[in-house]
Amino acid sequence: MSEEYKVKCIRCGACFSKEDVVYTCRKCGGLLDINYDYSGIDIERVVEAIGEGVWKYRVLLPFAEDIKPITIKEGNTPLYKCGRLAKSIGVDELWVKHEGMNPSGSFKDRGMTVGVTKAIELGVKGVACASTGNTSASLAIFAAKAGIPSYVLLPKGKVALGKVAQAMMHGAKVISLRGNFDDALRIVRVLCEEEKLYLLNSVNPYRLEGQKTIAFEIAEKLKWKVPDRVILPVGNAGNISAIFKGFLELKTVGITGSIPKMTGIQAEGAKPVVNAFKEGRGEIIPEDKPETIASAIRIGNPVNAAKALHAIRDSGGVAESVTDDEITKAQLELARQEGIGVEPASAASIAGLKKLVKMGEIEREEKIVCITTGHLLKDPERVIEICEAPKEVDADVDLIRKMVK
Ligand SMILES: *Cc1c(COP(=O)(O)O)cnc(C)c1O
Numbered sequence: 001m002s003e004e005y006k007v008k009c010i011r012c013g014a015c016f017s018k019e020d021v022v023y024t025c026r027k028c029g030g031l032l033d034i035n036y037d038y039s040g041i042d043i044e045r046v047v048e049a050i051g052e053g054v055w056k057y058r059v060l061l062p063f064a065e066d067i068k069p070i071t072i073k074e075g076n077t078p079l080y081k082c083g084r085l086a087k088s089i090g091v092d093e094l095w096v097k098h099e100g101m102n103p104s105g106s107f108k109d110r111g112m113t114v115g116v117t118k119a120i121e122l123g124v125k126g127v128a129c130a131s132t133g134n135t136s137a138s139l140a141i142f143a144a145k146a147g148i149p150s151y152v153l154l155p156k157g158k159v160a161l162g163k164v165a166q167a168m169m170h171g172a173k174v175i176s177l178r179g180n181f182d183d184a185l186r187i188v189r190v191l192c193e194e195e196k197l198y199l200l201n202s203v204n205p206y207r208l209e210g211q212k213t214i215a216f217e218i219a220e221k222l223k224w225k226v227p228d229r230v231i232l233p234v235g236n237a238g239n240i241s242a243i244f245k246g247f248l249e250l251k252t253v254g255i256t257g258s259i260p261k262m263t264g265i266q267a268e269g270a271k272p273v274v275n276a277f278k279e280g281r282g283e284i285i286p287e288d289k290p291e292t293i294a295s296a297i298r299i300g301n302p303v304n305a306a307k308a309l310h311a312i313r314d315s316g317g318v319a320e321s322v323t324d325d326e327i328t329k330a331q332l333e334l335a336r337q338e339g340i341g342v343e344p345a346s347a348a349s350i351a352g353l354k355k356l357v358k359m360g361e362i363e364r365e366e367k368i369v370c371i372t373t374g375h376l377l378k379d380p381e382r383v384i385e386i387c388e389a390p391k392e393v394d395a396d397v398d399l400i401r402k403m404v405k
């Protein structure tokens with residue numbers, strides 16, 4: 001259906017053919033975006049679409065009608081109404097969309113189903129990415145499903161255990177790099193130019209096309225009425241850009257009437273987007289030594305910063321940072337008040353909400369959706385650090401009876 005689209009530079013407007021393997025503009029180095037002819041989109045085919053998950057919205061995806069997607073039934077994640085947490089934070093209506101419920105345990109699956117389907121269409125020999133963990137887990141799974149080799153570069157000793165386990169188990173060639181994520185991305189980008197591997201980091205605009213379906217699902221679950229605000233963690237800044245694009249498309253084709261205030265949360269030790277936002281800059285100043293317990297957003301030079309800053313400003317949103325302690329506290333509250341188990345980075349959205357309410361930036365009456373990006377089980381080591389250890393006892397019922405009083 002949406003075979004007619006352009007791959008267009010957001011900075012200079014240069015267009016590239018869809019057969020072209022290109023990640024950033026060859027003329028100016030700017031980020032690329034997938035542009036559709038929105039006048040040709042049949043609204044009914046979005047609103048009345050049957051099925052579930054990412055491919056339900058194929059009318060707004062960059063493929064021919066008869067495409068055979070590489071899919072593991074990603075998307076269609078739950079949107080929980082969180083009354084207890086809303087009350088304790090001091091807002092009227094809070095929803096949490098738990099992207100940790102995707103098959104691999106993070107939202108990266110939405111981008112990968114589209115990205116790897118595109119890779120197969122292009123006929124590439126293999127796929128590659130740099131990763132703080134979840135991208136590599138997801139890529140390994142989709143490459144396995146597609147039957148092509150995958151190569152992943154991980155910063156040594158800085159990836160949560162569950163994520164490395166997935167990449168290894170699903171057969172990726174895992175390379176442990178002495179360096180941080182930003183080093184890994186720089187190197188894999190060179191590698192992909194030289195080795196004819198297809199790059200599947202979020203600089204690849206096809207990934208964002210899959211991730212924008214988060215916006216479609218939120219709008220649909222809320223009966224095509226968009227919330228006032230969407231809050232999410234920001235690392236490489238692809239997801240916030242993608243979700244904004246999704247909401248913008250719904251408005252452009254005339255399904256919805258407004259766009260939520262896109263609100264990006266970074267960790268205190270890795271907040272180049274927050275700094276750029278607060279200082280009114282359109283470009284970030286990269287940070288050399290990003291540091292936070294939230295490994296998924298431990299990124300000093302986010303590749304999609306320009307798109308993210310547009311998304312935040314054009315929607316009237318904000319960017320704010322939170323400390324590791326605030327992240328941990330929010331992670332525990334989500335788990336214990338709402339039964340939602342998330343990895344640390346995901347809890348940044350809730351920590352950010354709490355901070356912005358306290359600051360008076362968010363009003364009580366707003367209808368808010370927080371995105372929790374990854375599952376608790378991704379990072380079991382962190383759980384052991386922050387929770388009380390189980391008490392060891394002898395097999396004596398009297399002893400145990402005393403303990404449960
Ligand atoms: C990838 C990831 C993020 C960051 O998303 P970006 O698109 O890079 O901003 C946040 N949380 C989790 C769990 C992730 O896997």
Ligand SMILES: [Zn+2]
Nearest residue numbers: 009012025028
């Ligand atoms: Zn350009």
